[in-house]
Amino acid sequence: MQALLSVYDKTNLIEFARGLRDLGWTLIASGGTARALRDHHIAVTEVAEYAGSPEILDGRVKTLHPAIHGGLLARATETDRAQLQRWGWDYIDLVACNLYPFEQVTARPNVTLEDAIENIDIGGVTLIRAAAKNYARVTLVCDPRDYARVLDALRTGTLDETLRWQLARKGFALIARYDAAIANYFSQGDTLYLTLHRVQTLRYGENPHQRATLYAYEPESGPLGGTLLQGKELSYNNLLDLDAAWRAAISFERPTICIVKHNSPCGIASADELADAYRAAFECDPVSAFGGIIASNREFDEATARALGDLFVECIIAPGFTDAAREILARKKNCRLVTMPNLTIEPRYEWRSITRGIVQQDVDTGDPDGTAWQVVSQRAPTDDEMRALRFAWRAVQHVKSNAIVFARGEATVGIGSGQPNRVDSVRIAIERAGERARGAVMASDAFFPFPDSVQVAARAGITAIVHPGGSQRDAESLAVADASDIAMIITGVRHFRH
Numbered sequence: 173m174q175a176l177l178s179v180y181d182k183t184n185l186i187e188f189a190r191g192l193r194d195l196g197w198t199l200i201a202s203g204g205t206a207r208a209l210r211d212h213h214i215a216v217t218e219v220a221e222y223a224g225s226p227e228i229l230d231g232r233v234k235t236l237h238p239a240i241h242g243g244l245l246a247r248a249t250e251t252d253r254a255q256l257q258r259w260g261w262d263y264i265d266l267v268a269c270n271l272y273p274f275e276q277v278t279a280r281p282n283v284t285l286e287d288a289i290e291n292i293d294i295g296g297v298t299l300i301r302a303a304a305k306n307y308a309r310v311t312l313v314c315d316p317r318d319y320a321r322v323l324d325a326l327r328t329g330t331l332d333e334t335l336r337w338q339l340a341r342k343g344f345a346l347i348a349r350y351d352a353a354i355a356n357y358f359s360q361g362d363t364l365y366l367t368l369h370r371v372q373t374l375r376y377g378e379n380p381h382q383r384a385t386l387y388a389y390e391p392e393s394g395p396l397g398g399t400l401l402q403g404k405e406l407s408y409n410n411l412l413d414l415d416a417a418w419r420a421a422i423s424f425e426r427p428t429i430c431i432v433k434h435n436s437p438c439g440i441a442s443a444d445e446l447a448d449a450y451r452a453a454f455e456c457d458p459v460s461a462f463g464g465i466i467a468s469n470r471e472f473d474e475a476t477a478r479a480l481g482d483l484f485v486e487c488i489i490a491p492g493f494t495d496a497a498r499e500i501l502a503r504k505k506n507c508r509l510v511t512m513p514n515l516t517i518e519p520r521y522e523w524r525s526i527t528r529g530i531v532q533q534d535v536d537t538g539d540p541d542g543t544a545w546q547v548v549s550q551r552a553p554t555d556d557e558m559r560a561l562r563f564a565w566r567a568v569q570h571v572k573s574n575a576i577v578f579a580r581g582e583a584t585v586g587i588g589s590g591q592p593n594r595v596d597s598v599r600i601a602i603e604r605a606g607e608r609a610r611g612a613v614m615a616s617d618a619f620f621p622f623p624d625s626v627q628v629a630a631r632a633g634i635t636a637i638v639h640p641g642g643s644q645r646d647a648e649s650l651a652v653a654d655a656s657d658i659a660m661i662i663t664g665v666r667h668f669r670h
Contacts, residue, residue: 185319189212220234236298244299244306304343372406439456549658638660
């Protein structure tokens with residue numbers, strides 16, 4: 173049995189190659205892969221030697237030879253075998269191959285066209301396509317994570333056509349995505365190709381009569397790229413709420429909790445201890461927190477798990493959970509736990525479907541570099557007010573427009589969201605905050621079209637306001653602020669979230 177190894181990513185390559193040799197396989201490899209094997213004293217024949225044809229054009233042509241592709245594409249028939257033998261070739265029964273990192277290279281700032289072109293893989297794509305096409309006989313391994321699985325199947329005699337078909341599907345998906353990335357790069361935005369992989373057929377969509385499916389950018393990916401640790405499968409609405417909560421929580425640097433209900437935060441807080449952050453976030457709107465989604469930007473610990481008490485929580489998402497926290501949360505039988513691999517938002521774009529199309533935009537990760545806040549009121553904010561304003565401004569970016577956030581310290585005390593006019597959002601925030609509005613600060617995701625929002629906030633006891641500015645009536649809103657001794661800051665940046 174012969175295996176061809178030609179990989180850019182050499183993760184776990186040596187262990188895989190040794191496993192094949194131990195099983196009696198003969199190894200063929202392209203130049204760089206062959207050198208890596210020889211460095212570890214693994215016997216291998218170079219493609220150039222096997223094909224009787226050298227690598228040429230500085231490695232641009234390595235595996236593109238009939239000896240290679242004949243060995244891959246030949247069927248298990250006497251006629252095909254005879255044709256191979258006539259030229260002194262043989263079947264190739266397994267291919268381990270992955271591709272030049274075109275997507276990673278072109279994602280770098282200031283990448284050159286030459287760099288992009290040199291990272292377009294030709295031979296590797298052709299190897300994967302040929303092996304996948306002939307999956308009835310040939311095993312394709314295009315993902316290093318599958319090496320152990322394939323070795324186990326070879327050792328136990330369970331590497332059958334079903335497994336080869338699954339691996340072939342993965343290969344076709346890989347080259348489809350790879351070609352889409354190249355096409356997107358060269359189309360310069362004129363055409364967009366997306367490759368998505370089904371992760372889960374959901375029980376239903378927003379409502380029971382709607383069918384729904386979860387797709388991911390990476391094959392075999394978990395929800396949001398994370399892992400479901402506990403509880404039943406996530407629903408369509410769970411996934412939307414988890415995404416909103418996670419984005420909000422990881423936008424803060426200090427230990428932070430965000431509680432989301434119906435895709436909009438109902439409480440956000442930061443503190444030295446995660447449990448204190450949870451308590452402050454919960455107090456913003458205890459009624460809405462029931463049945464909500466909780467996101468943490470720190471490992472969820474025992475103290476925070478105990479702080480939940482008997483609150484019904486749909487899901488908790490965090491970078492991890494301590495063993496003690498998991499033991500406590502296991503008693504909440506209907507609570508799902510999702511662990512996330514890192515604290516980043518990927519990719520940098522987001523898409524939303526509209527009738528007969530989609531719209532694309534950059535992810536809003538906060539104020540652009542160089543944003544300068546301007547104090548426009550007669551009174552400047554105190555240090556405590558400025559700290560609260562900065563917290564409120566980051567929080568309001570994650571609230572559905574029209575968005576209003578009241579904050580004290582590093583905790584929301586009132587949130588108004590999703591209203592068709594801004595003054596109603598202010599009134600809702602006041603209702604949620606109650607007496608805590610007096611002495612709080614206010615953030616507005618967009619300018620005030622009329623001074624009424626500032627007037628209502630002033631009567632509630634708000635002492636400082638941050639907003640983008642830019643309204644024709646900014647002067648009227650500022651006059652109300654000055655008359656009420658409210659400090660006002662203009663950022664020049666809007667943060668709508670529709």
